[in-house]
Amino acid sequence: xxxxxxxxxxxxxIAKAKELKREMKKLLRNIEEDDxxxxxxxxxxxxxxxxxxxxxxxxxxxxxxxxxxxxxxxxEEFRCPLSNDLMRDPxxxxxxxxxxxxxxxxxxxxxNRTCPKTQQVLPHTxxxxxxxxxxxxxxxxxxxxxxxxxxxxxxxxxxxxxVTKSDRxxxxxxxxxxxxxxxxxxxxxxxxxxxxxxxxxxxxxLFGEHPDEITRLLNPLLHGSNPDExxxxxxxxxxxxxxxxxxxxxxLVCENPNVIPLLIDALRRGTVxxxxxxxxxxxxxxxxxxxxxxxGKSGILKPLIDLLDxxxxxxxxxxxxxxxxxxxxxxxxxxxxxxxxxxxxxKKISNGLYVDELLAILAMLVTHWKxxxxxxxxxxxxxxxxxxRESECKRNKENAIVxxxxxxxxTGRSGRRSKKRRILMER
Numbered sequence: 001x002x003x004x005x006x007x008x009x010x011x012x013x014i015a016k017a018k019e020l021k022r023e024m025k026k027l028l029r030n031i032e033e034d035d036x037x038x039x040x041x042x043x044x045x046x047x048x049x050x051x052x053x054x055x056x057x058x059x060x061x062x063x064x065x066x067x068x069x070x071x072x073x074x075x076e077e078f079r080c081p082l083s084n085d086l087m088r089d090p091x092x093x094x095x096x097x098x099x100x101x102x103x104x105x106x107x108x109x110x111x112n113r114t115c116p117k118t119q120q121v122l123p124h125t126x127x128x129x130x131x132x133x134x135x136x137x138x139x140x141x142x143x144x145x146x147x148x149x150x151x152x153x154x155x156x157x158x159x160x161x162x163v164t165k166s167d168r169x170x171x172x173x174x175x176x177x178x179x180x181x182x183x184x185x186x187x188x189x190x191x192x193x194x195x196x197x198x199x200x201x202x203x204x205x206l207f208g209e210h211p212d213e214i215t216r217l218l219n220p221l222l223h224g225s226n227p228d229e230x231x232x233x234x235x236x237x238x239x240x241x242x243x244x245x246x247x248x249x250x251x252l253v254c255e256n257p258n259v260i261p262l263l264i265d266a267l268r269r270g271t272v273x274x275x276x277x278x279x280x281x282x283x284x285x286x287x288x289x290x291x292x293x294x295x296g297k298s299g300i301l302k303p304l305i306d307l308l309d310x311x312x313x314x315x316x317x318x319x320x321x322x323x324x325x326x327x328x329x330x331x332x333x334x335x336x337x338x339x340x341x342x343x344x345x346x347k348k349i350s351n352g353l354y355v356d357e358l359l360a361i362l363a364m365l366v367t368h369w370k371x372x373x374x375x376x377x378x379x380x381x382x383x384x385x386x387x388x389r390e391s392e393c394k395r396n397k398e399n400a401i402v403x404x405x406x407x408x409x410x411t412g413r414s415g416r417r418s419k420k421r422r423i424l425m426e427r
Contacts, residue, residue, distance in 0.1 A: 024048045078137050081117050082107060086146075090134050091127040095120045098130045109201055109244055113283065113321060121321050121357065123328060124287040125244075170196075171206045171213075178235075179219035183228065186220045190234035193217065197241035204245035211252045214242070218258050221265075233274040236266045240281040247288055254291040260298045267303040275307055276315035279322045286325040296332035302339040309344045311353065320357040327364050334368055341365060342374040350383045355396055359387070363399040366406045375407060 027044055080087045080100035089101040095115035099107075107116055108125050115122060140146075174196075177189035196203040207213055221227045221235055243253050253259055266278035282300060285291050301323065308319045323341065326332045345362045349355050365371045375381070380403075387400040 075140065078133070078140065080104075086141075087133070087137060090130040090137065092130050093127065094122045094124050098133055101127060109204075113280065121317070121324075123325055125284070126247075126287065164202075167202050168206065171203060175213055175216045179216040186231055187228065187234075190220065190231045190238070194234040194238045194241070197238050201245055204242050204249065207242045208245060208249045208252060211256070214239075214253060214256050215258060218256075218262060221262050222258060229271050229274070232266060232270055233277070236263065236270065236274050236281065237277045239263070240277050240284060243281055243284040250285050250288050250291060254285045254288070254294055260295060260300060264298065264300050264303055267300070267307055272312055272314050275312075276318045279304060279307065279315060279318040283318060283322040283325050286322065286328075289329065292326055292329040292332065296326055296329060296335055301326065301332065301336050301341070305336065305339050305341050305344055308348075309340075311348070316354055317357060320354060320361065324357070324361050324364070327361060330367075333365050334370075337365055337368045337371045337374070342371045343378065346375065346378040346380055349387075350378075350380075355387070355391075356393060359396055359399040359403075363402050366403045372407050375403075381407065 023044075027048065074086050078086055080090075080103050081097065082099055082103040085100070087098070087100040090098050091101045091104065092098050093104060093115055095118050097115055097117045099116070104116075104127065113122055113125070114120060174189045174193050177185040178193065180186065193203070197207075207217075217235060217238060220231045239253060239259065243250050263278045263281060266274050270278060282295060282304070286295055304319055304323050304326075307315055308323065323336065327336055342362070342365060345358045345365070349358050349362065362371075366375065384400045384404050388397050388404070391397050391400070
């Protein structure tokens with residue numbers, strides 16, 4: 001039976017081990033063939049042997065830890081719902097669910113904007129360390145004799161973030177093409193950048209290293225009043241991919257003076273896919289509080305509300321998520337009400353369309369007095385009461401009750417609105 005090496009299951013370790021073995025063979029050959037070899041050759045051989053020994057010991061320690069984990073029953077609450085393995089760096093998502101940081105980051109970096117476990121649309125993608133679970137895992141590992149080091153975890157993250165010289169050359173070449181005057185070059189480069197920024201974090205990170213390259217990416221959309229629809233879709237989707245990467249990228253993208261005007265244009269004139277991805281980009285960028293205010297001031301809520309009113313099923317969930325996240329900032333709520341959000345939301349909800357998503361937005365907007373008046377004119381109390389009686393969704397019932405309570409409180413506080421109060425109570 002063939003002997004199994006500790007390096008057999010790790011391709012990187014295999015390559016390193018082979019390199020060290022070749023180096024040691026070469027040094028031994030020099031010692032054997034050359035009687036006048038120097039002390040330096042012996043030192044080099046010792047260094048190679050030491051490196052090989054350390055690599056072997058690290059691999060054996062990892063293998064031992066993995067074998068131990070396989071034989072020990074890990075508590076279910078310590079397992080990541082995505083990997084089903086013991087969590088090394090537990091973090092809490094906006095939904096309240098805990099995941100291993102590496103795996104939830106991969107989930108979010110792939111463009112997902114929902115909680116994997118609950119399918120809830122996330123108001124933001126910030127991750128909070130779960131210190132309690134981390135401490136509990138650490139104590140459990142010590143109790144059963146498991147290695148608790150995160151070195152293997154760190155190596156995976158570092159490998160994922162590594163950007164090669166070849167990647168940089170490809171990146172530079174594609175940006176030269178996309179910012180050129182040749183339409184075919186622009187098309188092919190925009191398509192390729194979209195695909196590369198979707199596959200992994202490397203190219204998204206490069207945009208973060210070179211903020212000026214965002215403007216180069218946008219170049220095909222900056223000139224002329226009728227951009228090519230394929231280029232527009234690819235560029236907008238690339239902006240979405242870049243924004244997903246991290247908060248630094250979100251800030252750089254949002255603060256580029258060309259981005260928000262181009263996203264507004266995409267919402268108004270793009271294909272359905274372009275408009276949906278533009279809304280998704282706004283949702284992602286709005287995860288930062290400073291971006292919420294900046295985006296809200298741009299006038300972007302009106303085209304979002306218009307797109308919501310159109311009701312295209314391919315775009316409506318991204319649009320609703322974008323409006324919800326923007327309206328977390330109080331100053332944006334008055335803008336949304338002014339731009340007709342209450343009428344559109346009321347029409348959709350009363351017809352039983354996308355109630356889950358839209359009722360949550362309405363629950364925020366109703367804190368504005370004008371929203372209360374508009375709901376009265378729309379007969380909102382009747383269908384809100386119907387939701388509280390008939391809906392099987394607990395969250396929808398809660399939101400409907402919150403809205404009704406706010407309406408009653410608002411109409412009761414102001415004598416100047418007695419007419420509105422009578423209208424509401426009659427309904």
